[in-house]
Amino acid sequence: MALTANDVERFEAFRPRLEALAYRLLGSAGEAEDAAQETFLRWQAADVGRVEVPEAWLTKVLTNLCLNQLASARARRETYVGRWLPEPLLAGDPMLGPAETAEQRESVSYAVMTLLERLSPVERAVYVLREAFDYPHREIAAILDVTEAASQQILHRARKHVADGRTRVTVDEAAARRIVEEFLTAAASGRTEPLVRLLTEDAVSTGDGGGKVPARARAFEGALAVARFLRGLFKPGEAKRALAGGSPGVYAWTANGDPAVVAVIDGRVVGVLCLEVTTEGVAAIRNQLNPDKLDRATARWAADDHGEPLFHAF
Template identity: 80%
Template sequence: MALTAGDVERFEAARPRLEAIAYRLLGSAGEAEDAVQETFLRWHAAEVDRIEVPEAWLTKVLTNLCLNQLGSARARRETYVGRWLPEPLLGGDPMLGPADTVEQRESVSYAVLTLMERLAPRERAVYVLRAAFDYPHREIAEILDLTEATSQQIFHRAKKHIAEGKTRIEVDGAAARRIVEEFLTAATSGQTAPLVRLLTADAVAVGDGGGKVPARAKAFEGAVAVAKFLWGLFKPTEAKRALLGGAPEVYAWTANGDPAVVVVVDGRVVGVICLEVTGEGIAAFLSQVNPDKLGRATALWATTDHGDPLLTAF
């Protein structure tokens, strides 16, 4: 059945919300876009005039497509080279979705997206729909073919798993820049002591190179080990510049609502380091350097007024 212009407009109006849901469920912008496009194909094939509540219908189709995708994604990640981390979204990306409440901002933070990998697919779906999009449990139950009581139980269990992570501190753009500036000053000081003072005692550093860029599969653990790693990472060498394909520019930005270091070479984002900030200091450095997960960041960067870099080479 051919869609009318109004049917297409209705779907396009829902697209930003659908993409934001899919990204939180899948942790990948590319996979989220694919899931939303498949949802559009299902919409195109449906008898749209018989769908009483289009938003609910679209959300159900999308969510179940994502649940199927999560099942196969788990199998793929078992053979993934190195450590798997989500695809970061730079500040200003519409796929980040709603950010009006603490729960909405928390649900898209890089740390929580990483923690959500531990959840079963259905737990993840309930958590995302409830915490990030404020769906009532009655509607979540209808979307996932659950009882309302089961939806509530799953949500409380998922929240408990997420709460096992450290308590993040929310920061605005100006505070994020100050944190990144302070970190870079310490990282390029030539000493590890200034870095250690910024970190929590049990700080960790994790990187995702996807087998395409060198990244250690095992996390660096403890303030001293992390500080030594970061000091070496930001120490200028010709080998690093050769690996990156040129002299990098380093910027302070945000990614997924967290302070972030963005590394750019000739307009191409080659690395995003998200800083997880707690009341005790910086608790984690989550680095995405897999080029397959930086294409969207590069496209957004090209349209952004990002000012001058804090560093021009390392």
């Protein structure tokens, strides 16, 4: 049965929420868009007149599409070149979804998005549906075809896995911004000591180049190792400029609600360094360098008024 204009309009009004849900489940904006579009095709093929609660129906279809995608994604990531990190979303991206509560904001933070990779697909779905979208366990159970008791147990397990990876208290936005600016000043100084002072003793730095941009597969661990890596990253060099296609402008920004460093060449985002800033200092740096995961960031960057860069790297 062909969709009416009202049926299409109803879906399109719900599409942003579906995309935000799919992004949290998949960690990829492109895959989230594909999942939402496939949900529309299922909607188009359904007898929508018999669907009692369209939003619930659409959420169930999308979630199960994402669960299937996650199962195959695990196999693909075993052959991924280097470390796999989620696709970062810059400030203002509608795919970041709801941000009214602390739980909703944290659920899309880059640190938590990375930690969600530890969860099984079902754990991830329950965690996202509950923490990010505030679905009651009764509805989650219906979406995933489990009991309410099972949904509650799965959430408890998922929360524990996520909490085990986040043992520090984050700082407020103003303090985080100051630390990012200090971080960039220290990185541009060419000296190791100022960076070490801003990092926690057990700081780590990971990078995702996807085999297309050089990025070390193993993490740098410890403040001194991370500081030396960052000093080298920002050190001027003709070879680096040639490889990158220019000298990146460096900006203090936010990605996934967290403080971030954005590197831009001729309007193209070439790197997003997401900082996990805590009361003890910068605890983790997650560098997204894979150009396949920066297209949406580039499009978002073009829509923003970001002023002049703080400085140009190398």
